[in-house]
Amino acid sequence: MKTLNDFWKEIGILRSAQSLHYWDLETQMPPMGGAWRGDVLGYFAGKVHSVLTDDQYFNLLKSQSHDENAKIALKDATKYRLLPQSFVEDMTRAQTESQISWEKAKKQKDYNLFKPHLKKMIEMKKKYAEYINPNLNSYDLLLDEFSPNLDQKDIDAVFSPMKEKLISLVKSYQPRHPKTWEVSIETQQKVCQKMIDWMGVNKEQFVLLKSTHPFTLTVHPTDVRLTTRYNEKEPLGSILATIHELGHALYEAGLPAEQFGSPASEANGYDLHESQSRLWEVCFGHSKEFFDFLYQSFKEVDENSVKGLTAHDIYLMATEVTPSMIRVDADPVTYGLHIMIRYEIEKKIFNENLSVDDLPRVWNQYYHDYLGIDPQDDAEGILQDSHWSAGSFGYFPSYLLGSMMAAQMYATLQKKNPKLHANILKGEMKTTIEWLQKEFHQHGRIKSSPQMIKDATGEPLHEKYWIDLLKNRFIEKNG
Numbered sequence: 001m002k003t004l005n006d007f008w009k010e011i012g013i014l015r016s017a018q019s020l021h022y023w024d025l026e027t028q029m030p031p032m033g034g035a036w037r038g039d040v041l042g043y044f045a046g047k048v049h050s051v052l053t054d055d056q057y058f059n060l061l062k063s064q065s066h067d068e069n070a071k072i073a074l075k076d077a078t079k080y081r082l083l084p085q086s087f088v089e090d091m092t093r094a095q096t097e098s099q100i101s102w103e104k105a106k107k108q109k110d111y112n113l114f115k116p117h118l119k120k121m122i123e124m125k126k127k128y129a130e131y132i133n134p135n136l137n138s139y140d141l142l143l144d145e146f147s148p149n150l151d152q153k154d155i156d157a158v159f160s161p162m163k164e165k166l167i168s169l170v171k172s173y174q175p176r177h178p179k180t181w182e183v184s185i186e187t188q189q190k191v192c193q194k195m196i197d198w199m200g201v202n203k204e205q206f207v208l209l210k211s212t213h214p215f216t217l218t219v220h221p222t223d224v225r226l227t228t229r230y231n232e233k234e235p236l237g238s239i240l241a242t243i244h245e246l247g248h249a250l251y252e253a254g255l256p257a258e259q260f261g262s263p264a265s266e267a268n269g270y271d272l273h274e275s276q277s278r279l280w281e282v283c284f285g286h287s288k289e290f291f292d293f294l295y296q297s298f299k300e301v302d303e304n305s306v307k308g309l310t311a312h313d314i315y316l317m318a319t320e321v322t323p324s325m326i327r328v329d330a331d332p333v334t335y336g337l338h339i340m341i342r343y344e345i346e347k348k349i350f351n352e353n354l355s356v357d358d359l360p361r362v363w364n365q366y367y368h369d370y371l372g373i374d375p376q377d378d379a380e381g382i383l384q385d386s387h388w389s390a391g392s393f394g395y396f397p398s399y400l401l402g403s404m405m406a407a408q409m410y411a412t413l414q415k416k417n418p419k420l421h422a423n424i425l426k427g428e429m430k431t432t433i434e435w436l437q438k439e440f441h442q443h444g445r446i447k448s449s450p451q452m453i454k455d456a457t458g459e460p461l462h463e464k465y466w467i468d469l470l471k472n473r474f475i476e477k478n479g
């Protein structure tokens with residue numbers, strides 16, 4: 001007779017195998033391996049699904065619903081069991097077709113190629129929400145999968161007051177015309193390794209490689225892998241991507257390992273996950289002390305790499321604000337507006353049945369109104385992100401919510417530790433990591449993230465901290 005822990009261990013092992021195959025696919029797999037790897041990943045996904053919907057597992061969870069971990073796992077299992085197998089298969093097929101059509105449409109800059117697939121994804125996601133809970137607003141249900149315990153009411157409460165403030169911050173920015181900077185990839189790689197030391201990360205637990213799109217992946221809390229990207233003309237890109245991903249990695253490594261495969265050892269939402277990366281990338285990584293430290297690090301690796309530059313020059317490069325079309329390239333100030341545009345559109349799709357025919361027009365209008373710019377074609381407009389092609393509606397707000405959480409955590413850390421900034425320069429980040437571990441990482445999914453924020457910072461999520469940080473770092477010249 002299998003116990004609950006046996007089931008969790010099995011889920012953990014299957015997920016580790018999935019992760020490892022995926023890691024290899026993204027970093028080392030030869031191109032011809034793709035088709036077979038698709039079969040391998042599909043097999044493991046099916047296996048995980050069959051354990052999660054197993055009758056014996058379900059009954060065990062029901063019998064132990066006094067336990068918080070089992071209670072959350074029961075909620076997950078109930079959800080999986082509500083979806084008919086045929087629907088899950090249709091959805092997987094539709095997602096694959098939709099992603100292929102999106103790639104083609106983006107290449108050809110032609111939204112019409114993608115439109116029928118997008119329509120299907122929206123219909124399927126509405127159906128999905130109905131299977132799970134027909135009494136709940138479908139967009140609220142989708143949002144909860146990425147930002148648990150937050151609905152449109154909560155998000156509107158923080159996004160609405162922030163919108164005008166962001167628009168006015170962007171308008172008040174004075175161009176700084178920073179210098180340009182080129183550094184060999186070899187030097188960048190060495191400095192990225194120094195960032196691992198700076199953050200006080202245990203090197204035995206992590207590996208850093210390169211990929212086109214930086215990401216973090218967990219095999220187990222003791223085995224976390226991350227990547228960054230290198231470009232000789234943008235040395236700051238590799239550094240900031242590395243510390244962003246290290247923030248994600250620290251969270252994954254800080255999760256309890258004992259019940260791996262169960263909610264107690266899972267990260268709590270995309271919003272909280274993003275808060276961990278933005279805390280390091282934007283809050284610590286855009287401070288004056290960090291640029292002093294970074295300047296020093298480059299100098300130590302290769303004296304010539306910073307020739308003719310000061311730490312302040314690097315700060316000016318890192319804090320340029322320019323409204324631009326592409327979200328992933330956006331600076332932290334304009335970034336929030338890219339997210340709000342997507343959030344407004346998703347609300348219209350799910351609450352007002354906005355037609356796919358009208359989407360590009362609505363998209364372009366928002367860019368004009370919020371950022372004062374107009375997309376030249378669909379590729380730099382509505383086709384730029386892959387999220388909708390995968391059916392990931394409700395994902396985008398988590399990016400901005402994460403940044404806001406990060407700024408609020410940072411304000412608390414500053415209050416608690418007057419030497420925080422001096423410690424950034426010295427690379428003494430141990431107390432910060434311990435605090436994150438205690439307040440956030442160790443809880444897995446057992447404690448809700450709004451509750452963690454409230455307990456750790458003394459108040460519910462508020463937009464003022466993110467706005468103040470942006471003003472301080474990007475608008476006023478205090479680097």
Ligand SMILES: [Zn+2]
Binds near residue numbers: 244274
């Ligand atoms: Zn991230």
